Amino acid sequence: MANEIWAALIGVGGTLAGVWYGAKLSRQAARDLLYEQARSEFASAFTDTLVKLGRGVSNPGVGEAIDILTADFPRHYAAYVRLRTLLPAQKQKEVDLAWAQYTKDDEYELREEAETYRFVHVLGPKSEEHQFMLAQKHVHALLSKTAANMAFNLAPFGRWTLRDKAAQRRCPPR
Numbered sequence: 170m171a172n173e174i175w176a177a178l179i180g181v182g183g184t185l186a187g188v189w190y191g192a193k194l195s196r197q198a199a200r201d202l203l204y205e206q207a208r209s210e211f212a213s214a215f216t217d218t219l220v221k222l223g224r225g226v227s228n229p230g231v232g233e234a235i236d237i238l239t240a241d242f243p244r245h246y247a248a249y250v251r252l253r254t255l256l257p258a259q260k261q262k263e264v265d266l267a268w269a270q271y272t273k274d275d276e277y278e279l280r281e282e283a284e285t286y287r288f289v290h291v292l293g294p295k296s297e298e299h300q301f302m303l304a305q306k307h308v309h310a311l312l313s314k315t316a317a318n319m320a321f322n323l324a325p326f327g328r329w330t331l332r333d334k335a336a337q338r339r340c341p342p343r
Contacts, residue, residue, distance in 0.1 A: 214248035
C-alpha cells in the first residue's frame with residue numbers, strides 16, 4: 170500500500186514538473202515570437218521612407234532628404250516605442266543606442282533645438298544626391314541593429330525546425 174502511494178505521488182510530481190517546464194518553454198517561445206513581430210513591424214515603418222529616399226532628388230536646392238525624414242519621424246518614433254516595450258532590458262540598451270545614432274537628439278539641450286536639428290547630420294557639403302545617400306545610410310544602420318530574423322519560425326519548445334535550417338542554408342548570410 171505504501172509503495173502505491175509513493176508511486177502515485179511521484180507520478181503526480183513528475184506530471185506537475187513536466188507541465189511547469191512545458192509552460193516555461195512555451196512562454197519563452199511566445200515572447201520570442203512577439204519580439205520578432207515587433208522587430209518586423211519596426212522595419213516596415215521605414216519602408217515608405219526608404220522608397221521616397223530611393224526616388225532621388227526632384228527639386229534641387231530644397232533639402233528634400235531632411236524633409237522626408239522629418240515628415241516620417243512621428244511614424245518612426247511610434248514604431249520605436251512599440252518595439253522598445255517588448256524588448257528585454259539588454260536589447261533595449263542596444264536599440265536605444267542605435268536610435269540615438271539615428272536621431273542625434275541627445276546633442277541638444279533644448280527640446281526645440283533637437284526637433285529642429287534632428288537630422289542635420291544628413292546635410293553635407295556635397296550634392297543633394299549625397300544627402301539622400303546619407304539619409305538612406307542612417308536608416309539602414311538603424312534597421313541593421315533591429316532587423317527581424319525572417320527565417321524565425323519556432324517549433325514547439327523553441328527549437329529551429331529542419332525546414333528553417335534548410336532555408337537558412339539557401340539564403341546568403343546578412
